[in-house]
Amino acid sequence: MNKNWDEILKKYVYKINSPDGRDTFGSSSELVRKIIDFSHFEPSDTVIDMGSGWGNLTINLSEEVLKVIGIEPNKKNIDEAKKRTEERGIYNIEYIKGSFEDFKCKTKVNAIVSSITFHQVNPENKRKALANVKKALNEGGRFILCDTLILFNPFSELEFFNSVYRYLLSRTTPDSIYEKYIKPNMEEDSYIYSWEDMKKYTPEKFWYYSLNELETIVDELEMKIEEIEKLSPFFGILKITNR
Ligand SMILES: C[S@@+](CC[C@H](N)C(=O)[O-])C[C@H]1O[C@@H](n2cnc3c(N)ncnc32)[C@H](O)[C@@H]1O
Numbered sequence: 001m002n003k004n005w006d007e008i009l010k011k012y013v014y015k016i017n018s019p020d021g022r023d024t025f026g027s028s029s030e031l032v033r034k035i036i037d038f039s040h041f042e043p044s045d046t047v048i049d050m051g052s053g054w055g056n057l058t059i060n061l062s063e064e065v066l067k068v069i070g071i072e073p074n075k076k077n078i079d080e081a082k083k084r085t086e087e088r089g090i091y092n093i094e095y096i097k098g099s100f101e102d103f104k105c106k107t108k109v110n111a112i113v114s115s116i117t118f119h120q121v122n123p124e125n126k127r128k129a130l131a132n133v134k135k136a137l138n139e140g141g142r143f144i145l146c147d148t149l150i151l152f153n154p155f156s157e158l159e160f161f162n163s164v165y166r167y168l169l170s171r172t173t174p175d176s177i178y179e180k181y182i183k184p185n186m187e188e189d190s191y192i193y194s195w196e197d198m199k200k201y202t203p204e205k206f207w208y209y210s211l212n213e214l215e216t217i218v219d220e221l222e223m224k225i226e227e228i229e230k231l232s233p234f235f236g237i238l239k240i241t242n243r
Pocket of ligand 1: 024025026027050051052053054056057071072073074077098099100101114115116117120121
């Protein structure tokens with residue numbers, strides 16, 4: 001199973017020391033294609049790319065739609081994205097400094113897309129982040145969320161969650177966090193890690209969230225999860241509509 005997961009991660013994400021100097025991940029060209037195909041954008045759409053980073057998805061998306069607004073909190077990442085955009089002679093992208101929590105965009109759009117970013121929003125801010133997404137969407141608009149999240153029930157599938165926990169934390173948590181918080185607490189193989197353990201041993205910023213938690217917030221905000229493409233039990237693309 002783990003070998004299969006390695007292949008999935010290798011296919012869809014690449015490890016990078018990002019322009020802002022962090023050990024993180026970027027969407028591979030295969031993932032960018034998958035997100036675009038899943039989204040069914042119209043050529044007349046204006047789309048927000050939230051957490052646009054160094055312009056990976058943003059630049060490819062700009063070929064499919066009228067305009068892309070890349071929103072990103074880190075200036076160094078924006079500068080790199082602008083440089084790459086200019087080098088390619090692309091004129092339909094606007095980059096704005098902002099975040100899920102601090103949404104500066106004044107225009108309402110039909111679609112917001114976000115790739116491997118939402119897990120970086122602190123758990124207590126996730127509701128506010130999604131409320132901001134809703135505010136920026138026209139009625140019937142959609143939020144295309146591609147991210148790592150637990151797509152099964154971690155409480156009823158205890159042993160499966162344990163294997164995902166052991167795998168994911170070793171592969172996706174930055175080395176410095178893994179060495180300091182997780183490795184010292186790694187129990188022998190017979191120990192079954194639970195959802196509560198994930199919270200106990202991992203700094204809040206690195207907690208995984210589950211489909212179930214997301215669904216609760218989406219329901220409260222009167223939005224709807226319309227479609228899910230599972231790329232693995234812990235990674236997928238979701239279409240969330242503003243009803
Ligand atoms: C893993 S990178 C992904 C970049 C790009 N979306 C991609 O798929 O290649 C995550 C990006 O999200 C940004 N980010 C972090 N926290 C954020 C937040 N709360 N709201 C929006 N973006 C955030 C980071 O600065 C970084 O550029």
